[in-house]
Amino acid sequence: MNQMNAESYVTADGRTIGGVVMEMKNITLRFGGVTAIEDISFDIREGEIRAIIGPNGAGKSSMLNVISGFYVPQEGEVWFHGAPRPKMRPYKVAKQGIARTFQNIALFEGMSVLDNVMTGRLTHMKSGMLSQAMWWGKAQREEFENRAQVEKVIDFLEIQAIRKTPVGRLPYGLKKRVELARALAAEPKLLLLDEPMAGMNVEEKEDMSRFILDVNDEFGTTICLIEHDMGVVMDLSDRVVVMDYGKKIGDGTPNDVRNNQAVIDAYLGVSHD
Amino acid sequence: MSLQDDIKTRIIPDRLNSRLSGYLKSWESLLVAVAVAVFIINSLSSPYFLDAWNLSDATFNFTEKGLIALAMALVIISGEIDLSVAGIIALASTAMGYALQFDVGTVGLVAIGLSVGALCGLFNGVLVTVMGLPSIVATIGTMSLFRGLSFVVLGDKAFNGYPTSFAFFGQGYVFWVITFELVLFAAMAVLFGILLSKTNFGRTIYAIGNNPTAALFSGIRVDRVKMILFLLTGLMSGLAAVCLTSRLGSTRPSIATGWELEIITMVVLGGINILGGSGTIVGVVLAALVIGMVTFGFGLLNIPGIVMSIFIGLLLILVIALPIVYRRVRKG
Numbered sequence: 001m002n003q004m005n006a007e008s009y010v011t012a013d014g015r016t017i018g019g020v021v022m023e024m025k026n027i028t029l030r031f032g033g034v035t036a037i038e039d040i041s042f043d044i045r046e047g048e049i050r051a052i053i054g055p056n057g058a059g060k061s062s063m064l065n066v067i068s069g070f071y072v073p074q075e076g077e078v079w080f081h082g083a084p085r086p087k088m089r090p091y092k093v094a095k096q097g098i099a100r101t102f103q104n105i106a107l108f109e110g111m112s113v114l115d116n117v118m119t120g121r122l123t124h125m126k127s128g129m130l131s132q133a134m135w136w137g138k139a140q141r142e143e144f145e146n147r148a149q150v151e152k153v154i155d156f157l158e159i160q161a162i163r164k165t166p167v168g169r170l171p172y173g174l175k176k177r178v179e180l181a182r183a184l185a186a187e188p189k190l191l192l193l194d195e196p197m198a199g200m201n202v203e204e205k206e207d208m209s210r211f212i213l214d215v216n217d218e219f220g221t222t223i224c225l226i227e228h229d230m231g232v233v234m235d236l237s238d239r240v241v242v243m244d245y246g247k248k249i250g251d252g253t254p255n256d257v258r259n260n261q262a263v264i265d266a267y268l269g270v271s272h273d
Numbered sequence: 274m275s276l277q278d279d280i281k282t283r284i285i286p287d288r289l290n291s292r293l294s295g296y297l298k299s300w301e302s303l304l305v306a307v308a309v310a311v312f313i314i315n316s317l318s319s320p321y322f323l324d325a326w327n328l329s330d331a332t333f334n335f336t337e338k339g340l341i342a343l344a345m346a347l348v349i350i351s352g353e354i355d356l357s358v359a360g361i362i363a364l365a366s367t368a369m370g371y372a373l374q375f376d377v378g379t380v381g382l383v384a385i386g387l388s389v390g391a392l393c394g395l396f397n398g399v400l401v402t403v404m405g406l407p408s409i410v411a412t413i414g415t416m417s418l419f420r421g422l423s424f425v426v427l428g429d430k431a432f433n434g435y436p437t438s439f440a441f442f443g444q445g446y447v448f449w450v451i452t453f454e455l456v457l458f459a460a461m462a463v464l465f466g467i468l469l470s471k472t473n474f475g476r477t478i479y480a481i482g483n484n485p486t487a488a489l490f491s492g493i494r495v496d497r498v499k500m501i502l503f504l505l506t507g508l509m510s511g512l513a514a515v516c517l518t519s520r521l522g523s524t525r526p527s528i529a530t531g532w533e534l535e536i537i538t539m540v541v542l543g544g545i546n547i548l549g550g551s552g553t554i555v556g557v558v559l560a561a562l563v564i565g566m567v568t569f570g571f572g573l574l575n576i577p578g579i580v581m582s583i584f585i586g587l588l589l590i591l592v593i594a595l596p597i598v599y600r601r602v603r604k605g
Contacts, residue, residue: 068490094492106490108483110550119480123492125473132472182491 008046011238018046020082021190021222022067027076029062036062037073038246044190049216050224051233054243055266060226061103063243064194067224068100069093095123097189101179103198103226109168113159113178114150116167120185121146150185156218157181157211173204177211184215191215193225197232205229209236230267234258242266300544304559311563315570322573329450333520334572335539335565336454337513338532339558342539343465344509346557348502349540350469352482352549353408355503357397358510359532360419365389365514367423370432370524379438386515387508393419394507398500408503416533423526432524443520454516458561461509466554478502482549531582538589539564547593564588 008018022044029037037059044050052060065071066078069090078085080096088096099120108116125142132139154160157177162170167178176196183191196212197205209232215221227233233240234254242250242257244266250257257263296302315322322328341358348355368389369382377385393415400411445453469475480488481495489495518524543560545552564585571581 070490089494090489091492091494094490100490102486102490106484106487108480108487108550110483110546111479115476115479119476119488119493120491122473122477122480132474182487186492 017048021046023079025077027066027073029071029073035246040248042241042251044224046222047220048238049236051237051240052226053233053240058243059246060243064192064226068098068192099183099186099188100192101183101194103195105175105179107167107175107179112164112166114163116178117150117181117185120182121150123186153181153184173200191221191223195226197227197229212236301556308559308563311566315566319573325450331569332452332455334569335561336458337516338536339458339561340461340513341509342536342557342561343461344506345536346540346545347478348506349545350482350549350552351478351499351502355397355506356412356533357415357419358536359529360416361390361393361507361510362514362529363423363526364419365511366518366524366528367426369518373432379436382439383515387511390511391504391508394504398503402496402500427526435522439519443516462558469554535585538585542592
């Protein structure tokens with residue numbers, strides 16, 4: 001039986017991949033006369049690491065922005081947990097359990113690492129303003145519970161030493177890690193990573209890859225990531241979507257994709273004579 | 274042991290400086306020093322300064338502006354600005370004066386002042402969040418709009434004859450020389466201080482000021498928070514209008530002219546980053562105190578008003594420029 005169509009299956013390294021969490025159905029996105037995404041469909045399964053790759057300008061970031069609710073496609077539907085998701089603002093998408101990071105890092109530069117990560121946790125805090133101001137009852141309990149979760153994430157990503165440092169003073173690689181921590185603090189059902197390895201040296205890339213694998217393994221978080229570094233993606237992901245000029249040119253396991261002629265042509269170029 | 278293991282086992286403290294040295298080096302402690310200096314200079318230069326009743330009068334120089342500065346601080350931390358606050362005072366005061374013609378009582382007047390303020394704030398909020406206008410442009414517009422409406426209603430006339438009980442808000446004393454306005458300002462300062470530093474709403478304001486995009490994708494309703502902040506500023510301007518109208522006992526369309534400048538100076542002097550993202554309410558309260566005492570000292574020495582506004586202008590440039598120049602010098 002083709003494992004791709006099964007309801008759930010176990011990978012070679014022993015992780016269980018569940019049913020479909022998110023499904024993109026015939027997504028088309030245009031900016032004026034430019035078609036950024038053209039009729040693309042694919043799905044993301046529970047617990048898997050799903051990659052979207054493609055050369056520069058292929059429409060990967062646009063696709064991530066569609067998933068996170070920043071762009072609304074002109075055609076097609078986004079299905080989340082078995083139901084079509086209505087047009088919604090990014091804060092609502094975040095509340096549904098979809099967290100993301102950005103290619104050019106979006107952090108609260110003037111705030112400490114701890115405060116940054118705590119802010120990622122805000123969607124879980126429900127106590128009233130009065131109760132918080134009085135530091136009483138529910139608010140106090142909630143702050144402790146959430147703080148405990150935040151500390152877990154900080155430990156996990158090995159950023160204890162910089163927890164009180166203002167983010168603006170950190171080097172690039174650590175900022176990327178803090179951003180991952182902020183997204184992870186929300187305990188997302190689906191974590192979107194926009195070029196998590198961009199601009200990193202080999203060592204930093206290795207660290208980040210390890211963290212991505214650990215997050216998936218430890219918390220069972222479903223991850224969808226964008227990268228144009230083919231090598232890293234092939235090692236990390238369970239399945240890969242390949243885009244080029246806004247179209248889907250390949251979809252499957254890293255091995256399938258690696259041997260796909262269209263993908264090879266897109267990456268290596270093809271002669272037209 | 275490899276170098277990496279060595280680094281991992283080395284204990285790095287949470288704070289590199291002690292708590293005390295952190296406090297001493299803060300902007301707030303600098304403000305305390307300035308306040309003490311101004312206090313000493315004032316008491317040396319005028320024999321009338323150290324009189325309890327004079328000092329009590331001095332508080333009027335900052336209480337009404339300070340009320341608005343508290344809310345303005347939150348708006349500026351969130352990366353926006355509201356230049357229409359003095360215009361809101363004019364319109365709210367005019368509305369109260371107009372209602373006076375229909376024999377509205379004290380409670381009704383206060384309610385009208387507060388609601389007109391809140392409505393003006395809401396209007397600013399709609400322009401900024403729903404229409405997507407930059408707040409500096411939107412509120413320059415409403416600054417003229419609100420005061421213009423006040424001029425249309427009043428022309429060169431004034432509303433007088435507020436009821437005696439209404440005078441309490443601006444002229445009443447709670448205890449000995451302690452004015453109602455001072456108590457109100459202190460209570461509001463505590464309230465805003467707690468709101469900003471102890472609640473998630475406060476954390477949200479800082480987050481938005483630091484990075485609105487990251488805030489939005491962290492599940493924060495950025496537009497709604499900004500709307501609340503503009504509404505709050507309008508409401509506080511309405512409250513200041515009640516106090517000021519009550520203190521003056523009359524309404525003219527030129528009421529509180531130029532206050533937006535002094536209020537923003539207070540906020541920036543208080544250590545609130547004009548670009549958003551940082552600052553504390555304690556700083557704003559201290560700055561209100563400093564500015565209040567300086568202008569009162571100038572008054573005692575008979576220094577003309579135009580010199581005061583030159584001073585306020587220079588102070589504003591100085592406090593905005595200083596941190597930027599300091600950073601540049603340290604880098605270069």
